[in-house]
C-alpha cells in the first residue's frame with residue numbers, strides 16, 4: 251500500500267508499553283489494580299493482559315474524545331483502509347452498523363436494504379425509527395441461499411422511494427457473495443443517498459489485490475468492518491470507516507450515544523496491532539488464506555456429494571463477485587442439512603466450524619490454520635458422507651422467505667403485545683425477531699406477518715438443531731405478537 255504515515259507504528263501499544271514502565275500508583279479504576287486485586291483472574295488471563303487493562307488517562311487518550319494516541323492509531327487505520335476517518339469500536343460491528351444507520355436516518359426516514367441483513371441492521375431501525383425499504387435478494391435455487399441485490403431491483407427501489415436517505419449493502423454476505431457495489435454506489439450518489447456497507451465479513455478485501463472490491467475503494471460513504479473476524483484482532487473490536495462528506499464530529503456524537511465511556515485498551519491495542527500487521531503483511535497473509543481455502547475446496551469437491559462453491563457462481567449481478575477465502579459447502583446432496591453436518595463435526599470429530607444452516611456449512615479459514623487441520627476437515631467430511639449420507643427427499647432447500655412487512659420494526663417492537671404459542675401465531679404480526687444464530691439473519695423481524703410457511707421453517711430449523719434466538723421466550727416456544735384490538 252502507498253502510505254505517508256508509518257504503518258509500522260502502533261501508537262496505542264507503544265503508549266501502553268511506556269505506561270507499564272512508569273510504575274504509576276493506580277488510585278483509579280479498574281479495581282483489580284493491574285491484576286493484584288484478583289489473583290485467580292490474573293492467573294487465568296496472565297499478568298501481561300491485566301497490566302494493560304487500564305482506564306483512560308492523560309498519556310493513553312480517551313476513546314470518546316480522542317486527541318492523542320487513539321487519534322493517531324485511528325489516523326493510521328484510516329490510511330490503511332483508504333478512509334477519511336476510522337473510528338475504533340469496542341462494542342462489536344453491531345455498534346458500527348447501528349452508528350451508520352443512525353447517522354444516515356432519523357425517525358421516519360427511509361433506508362433501502364436487502365432483507366438478508368444481520369440483526370444489528372434491523373435493531374438499528376428499532377433504535378432510530380428509520381423505515382426499511384427491503385430489496386429482496388436474489389436466491390440461488392440450487393444452493394437455496396440468499397445472494398446480493400440486483401442493480402435493477404435497487405434502481406426500482408430508488409424510483410419508488412426517491413426520499414430514501416441511504417442504501418445499505420452487505421459486502422460480502424456470510425457465504426462470500428458480493429453485490430455490484432460500485433454500480434449501486436454510483437446509483438445511490440446520483441440520487442443523493444448515502445451508501446452504508448456492512449463489511450463484517452470483508453476486512454481482508456482492503457489488503458489483498460485478488461479479492462473483491464472494498465467499500466472505501468468504490469467510494470461508499472460508511473463501512474462497518476469486523477477486524478475481529480478476518481482481521482485478527484480480539485473479539486468485539488471493530489472499525490467504523492467514513493468517507494466523502496460524512497462528518498467525523500457528528501458520527502462520533504452518534505457513536506457516543508451508546509458506546510461505553512470505559513473503552514477497553516485490550517480491544518483498542520488489538521485493533522492497533524492488527525492494523526499494523528495487515529498494512530505490512532496483508533497481501534501475503536490473504537494470498538495464503540486464499541490458497542488454503544482453494545486447496546480445501548478442491549479436496550472437498552473430490553469427495554463427491556458435497557459442493558464447495560466459489561467464483562464459478564458469478565453472474566455479473568446478484569453474485570457480482572465472490573470472496574474466495576470463504577469455504578462454503580452445500581451439503582444437501584448427501585442427504586444432510588448443513589446444521590447436522592455442523593453437529594456431527596463438533597460432536598464426533600472435535601471440529602468446530604463457523605456455522606451450519608439448512609443446506610450449507612461454512613468453515614472459516616484464516617492464516618492461523620495449519621495444513622494438517624485442513625486435511626482433518628476434509629477427512630471428516632469424507633467419513634461423514636460414508637457413514638451418514640442418505641436420501642435427501644423431505645429436506646428443506648431454501649433459506650429465504652420473502653417477508654410481508656406490515657409495521658416498521660420500531661412500531662412493532664414498542665406496540666402493545668401479547669404472547670402466543672408459536673404454533674398458534676399464524677396470521678399475526680410479530681413484535682420480535684426469530685432467527686438462527688449464526689448467521690443471525692432474521693427469519694422474522696418485528697413488524698412482519700407470521701405465515702404457516704415461516705412457522706414450518708422455524709420448526710424445521712428447531713428440529714434439525716439450529717441455535718434459535720430472538721424471542722423473549724428463551725425456549726422459542728412462544729412469540730410476542732402485536733395486539734390487534736386495544
Ligand SMILES: Cc1ncc(COP(=O)(O)O)c(C=O)c1O
Nearest residue numbers: 342343344345368370448450476
Ligand atoms: C453481516 C454481519 N453484520 C454485523 C455483525 C455484527 O458483528 P459483531 O458480532 O461484531 O457485533 C455480524 C456478526 O456476525 C454479521 O455477520
